[in-house]
Amino acid sequence: MAEARYRSTVEEHQRRVLALAPLLPEDTLALAEAAGLTLAAGATATLDLPPWDNSAMDGYAVRSADTTRACAESPVRLDLIAELPAGTEADPALAPGQAARIMTGAPMPTDADAVVPLEDAVDWDPAAPTAGTEPPAHVELNHPVTAERHLRRRGEDVRAGDLVSPAGRPLTPHRLSALAAAGIAEVRVRRRPRVMVVSTGSELVAPGESVRRGQIPDSNSLLLASLVAASGGQVAHRGRVSDDPAELQAVLRSTQGASDAVILTGGASVGAHDVARLVLAPDSPGGTVPSRQTSTPDGGTPVPEDPTVRFDRVAVQPGKPQGFGLLADGRAVWSLPGNPVSAWVSYLLFVEPGLLAMQGRDTPVAPWYPVVTEEGWRSPPGREQFVPARVVSAPGEPLRIAQATERGSGSHLAGRMARATGLARVPATTDAVSAGNTVLYRALEA
Incomplete structure (x- = not known):
């Protein structure tokens, strides 16, 4: 259970996302058109492999x-x-x-x-x-x-009728090859989620534009659009809006029929101009409320999760303010913090699992592995910490990591994100990491 000042833990917020993420429709596609999609039904061999001695x-x-x-x-x-x-x-x-x-x-x-x-x-x-x-x-x-x-010998690899790949697996190049070798011409798949990505904030300008006092380049929409593509999604819209609620409302209306999910950054906290909260949940309280119960006290039938968009204080650093739920039209919507590192970490923890679940992926939550730290750093008590990290061990050595920046895990340090090779995960019960300690680590794409 999160401490009293937080609404949920990382795992609790992930569970809510997975419970509400709408499963996308199935389609039958030729194997050559299905690369990167997720199998909606098991694929079985149509011939023996090898077909003959x-x-x-x-x-x-x-x-x-x-x-x-x-x-x-x-x-x-x-x-x-x-x-x-x-x-x-x-x-x-x-x-x-x-x-x-x-x-x-x-x-x-x-x-x-x-x-x-x-x-x-x-x-x-x-x-x-x-x-x-x-x-x-x-x-x-x-x-x-x-x-x-x-x-x-004939059939020593697979026999006709054998399951080559179960449902829920992504059609990666090696899996596509295995299906083709087994004589499979078409597959049942989930279609890609169509996602709109919007950065909010009157201070934002396009990258490369002249920046006057008070303005910053919009890096989040590019960050999130790239992450969506890596998660198997298709970016249906990418843009930015000011802190005027009417602008965000207009974008949500105009993309209603062309997207399955919405990702917003900025405006997720309790500030007077936090436009995402003003539009998505104007009556959402900023105070502390207990975590929602999703199962009966005796462990019986689970209670359906309320799909209403709500804004939570999650026991995590960075990324404490999180908004999630379903819009009236059924689209999943995430409202993430505006600081780039927070948006990045929030996507990996909460948006990626949701988009993968929408595609029917069998393991939507990425695994974490133990590694040794090269140095120490502070961690906020009561909050699980996710630190951009870099590998410092030589090839062939046991993996060792250090912080990606010597200035710590500040969520505003966007320029130093490029040094990161992954994320380090520190438990909420830990207030300091020392050199030689073991933490969990998730490697990211090179």
Whole structure:
């Protein structure tokens, strides 16, 4: 339970996001069009893989019984009666004492039960070209070969009907390749979330514009749009509005039919000009209230989560003020703090899991791993701390991290975010980290 002055912990706020994030519709797409999407149904193989017994080497398909007496003093000579390239349909009959030259991936003759690599043949010359050459009339072997040697059996990878990938997995390049190899032509997927990203604040100007006193460049909309794309989303709108509530209301209305989710930065706290709170939850209290109960006291049927947009004080640094809920039109909306580091950390903790859950991802919350700290720093008691960190260990060494900036974890230090390779996570029960301590760490994209 969070301390009295906070409404929820990080985990409690994440649970609310996951409970309310609307699941997006399914679609059936050709495999080539589904890259990066999430499987909505398990994908099963339509054929055996491999589809037939085939050779794992360039060499000679033989009957292993013909090689049992082969030795250096008395090589065995086998007559070559066929050439079997990959893609051939040929299945030549092999009588005792006969073999076939075979290439990697070519179907094995029914009568053969092993493959002898080219380099294991007597008088093999590695410098001699083989491409385009006529097959020799015979091959000599001075070692016996055991049955099944260098042979890939039909279906040893997967069988037709086997589950290749369950629902909830992203269609990454290696997973797409596995599905294609298993004969799968189309898949059921969740469509990408269409997301509008809006930075709020009368002080914002476009990056590169002249900055007068009181103004700052809008970096958050670019930050969040890039993060949305990395989470599998599609940015339907990116822009900024002033602190005039009418501007934000107009943008929300104009994007209603073209977006599934809304991410706002700035205006999430209790200031007089915090436009996100004024528009999304004008009656939302700024004081302390207890965390909502989402299950019955006896552990029975969970109580449905109230979807109303609400603004919470989360026990976290940075990113204490957080707004989340569903708009009247059903869109999920996040209202994040305006300081860039806070917006970044808030996205990774609360928005990313929600967008992944909307896509039906089986593990929407990213894992954290223990690492050792190179230095110490202070942590606020009662709040879980997330510190931009950088790897300082050499390649091959156990991972060690330090703060990304020597000036600590200030949420306004936007210019120093570029040094970070990940986030360090410090428990709310800790008020100081010392060099050599173990903390949790999440690596970010390079």
